Amino acid sequence: MTSSTTPELLWQPSPEWVRQTRVGRFRDWLWKHRELDLPDYRALWRWSVEDLAGFWSAVADFFGVSFHESPERVLSAETMPGAEWFPGARLNYAEHALCVGPGKDDARTAVIFEREDGHGETITFGELRSRVAAVRAGLVELGVRSGDRVAALVPNSPETLVAFLATASLGAVWSSCSPDFGLRAVADRFVQIEPKVLLTVNGYRYGGREFDITGTVEELRGQLPGLGATVSIDYVPGAASPSGTVDWRDMVERHADAELSFESVPFDHPLWVLYSSGTTGLPKGIVHGHGGIVLEHLKAIGLHCDLGPGDRFCWFTTTGWMMWNFLVGGLLTGSAIVLFDGSPVHPGTDTLWELSARHGVSYFGTSAPFIQTCRKRGLRPATDHDLSRLRTVGSTGAPLTADGFGWIAEEVGHEVQIASVSGGTDLCTAFVGASPDVPVWLGEISCPMLGASVAAYDEHGDETYDEVGELVLTKPMPSMPVYFWNDPDGSRLLEAYFDTYPGIWRHGDWVRITERGSLVIYGRSDSTLNRGGIRMGTAEFYRVVEGFDEVFDSLVIDTSGAGETDGELLCFLVLAEGVELETLEPALRERLRDELSPRHVPNRFLVIGEVPHTLNGKKLEVPVKKILAGAAPESAVSMDALRNPGSLRPFIEMTSG
C-alpha cells in the first residue's frame, strides 16, 4: 500500500493565522529565549525529537509549570524502558488544573455540563475549587491517603470530575469505568487495584432510558477486599442507592468550608490507572504519573489543539475511555471543558452539533464512527446550526476515512480544521495528529506530534517511507506508563511494547508515513477490540462467549480500520453438536451486553468448523484480520506454524466472494 499522488488539500492555515496561535507563539518564544530559529512545523518537530531535554524543558517553561521542588535535570537517560523524566521534581496535577496558569480567576467558566435529558450546569473555577476542597476533605475523612486508590463507576459528570481532582490533590490514585460496563469488565479492572473508596451512581440514562446499576455495585463491592467505603451519587433522582453507602451530597455539604491544598508528589507519582487488555490474562493496569501527564497534555492541548483561556473544549467520551482524561486536561490550559453524558444520537443525531453551537465550542472531538453515522444520516451541521466559533473537529478511536474527512469539510465547514488523531491509552494522548500550522490533506493525519519520535518499521526493524509498517516510537515520551499495576519486575511492560524491537516502542498500529510528513493509520496490528474508542482484549470477550456450554471455540475479529469502512465486530463460533445459532444468538448478545458493554456486542455471528490455531495453541487473530482485509493468506501467516491450516478456508472465501 503506497501512494505517490498528493490527496486533495482540505485546509491550509495562513501565515497570519499561524502567527497568533500558541504554536506560532511558542516558535517566537524559542527564538527569544533559546535562540532557536525554527521556521516551520517540520523544523520544530525535528528539533523536538532530536533534543528531547531542550524541548520538554521549553514546554515546562513556556506554560509556566510550577514545581514545588525543581528537577535536577530533564531526562536521566534516553532509554526505553527506563527513561527517568525530571528526576527530583515535585508538583501536583490537580494544582495545575485548578490554580496554575492564566484564565482561572474565580468567575471564569471552568465546566459546562449537559446530560441527554437536558439537565445541566455551568461551574466557574472558583466553584470548582471549593467543590474539590470539600470532596478532598470527605475522602480524607474516609481514610484516603497518598497512594490509595479511588475507583469510580461513574458517568461523565461534574461530580466525577470533582472526585478525580480531589483524589489527585491528595496524591491518591484514580481509576474510572463507565457505568455501562458489565460486572465482569469492571471487576477485572478494579479488583486488581484494591481501592480504598468506590464512587458510584444510583443509575444512569442512555438513549432516553434509565439504567439501574445497584445490582452490579452490590456484587462488585463483595469482590473488593480492603474497600473502606462506597460513596454514592444520587444521579437519577428517585432511584434507590445501594445500601450502606456514603451520600455524595451529604459529604460535600459537611465539608463545604474545607480549604483546598495539594500534596506535593514526585514527578512520576501515580495519577491514575487506565486499562488495556490483550489476548491473555486480566486487563493491564497502565499507570501514568502526575508530571508526565501535565507536560504532555499542556503540549497536546495547548499547542496542538490551540486551546486556552476563553476557549471551550468538548470531546464526546465516557469515563471508560482515555479521551475523558484527555478532555479534563483542557483545564490545565485554562480552557473551559464541556462534559456531555448520554447517547450522542439522543434525541437526534445532531444533539452534539446543537450542543456545540449553543455553547460556542471551539474544539469538538468525537470518534470516527460517530462522524460516519452523521455522514450516513445526511446531517448538515453548518446549515442547521451556528458553528461560527468552531475552529477544529477532532476524530479518533478508529481511522477517519476519506469520506469522513470529506463530510466534515462539506457539512461542518471548509474553514474548520480536521484533526484526525491517533495514539492511545498507553500514553493517554495522541502521538500523530494535527497542528494549527500544518495543512490537512484528505484522508490523512497531518503530522507526528511534537516530542513524538514516530517512525514506520518493517519486520526487520528498518525504517520505511510511504509503505505500511509498524508504528513505533524511537525515543521516550514523558507520558509513557511509569509502570504497569502488579508488574514488579516490569516484565509485562517490556513484553507489551518492547519485545519486537528491543529499546523501541512498538505501538501495535499499521501506519504509512507520506513524503509530506502526513500519516495514514491502517488499524491495529494486534487484535484489540476497539469499539467507539473503548478497547477491550479478546481474552475478556472469549471468557464470556466460551462460558456457554453450547460454544466449543470462538474467534473474534474487529475489522475497523482495515479499509475504507467503519468495520465490524465479527464473532466466529464453533458450536457444540446439535446447537443452532438462531437459538443461541439472543442469549450471547444479552450476556455480552451485560458482562462487557453494549459496544462489544458483535455485528455478526458466523458459524465455522474450527478456529485456526498456531502449533502452540494460540488463536490466529491478527492473520485472520489481515486476510479479511484482503491480504494474501501466505503473506498473512506462515502455514508451517499452523496446527490446522485448512481452517483458514472460510475466511479466504469470505473475501473472494
Ligand SMILES: CC(=O)CC(=O)O
Ligand atoms: C488518541 C487515541 O488514540 C484514542 C484511541 O483511539 O483510543
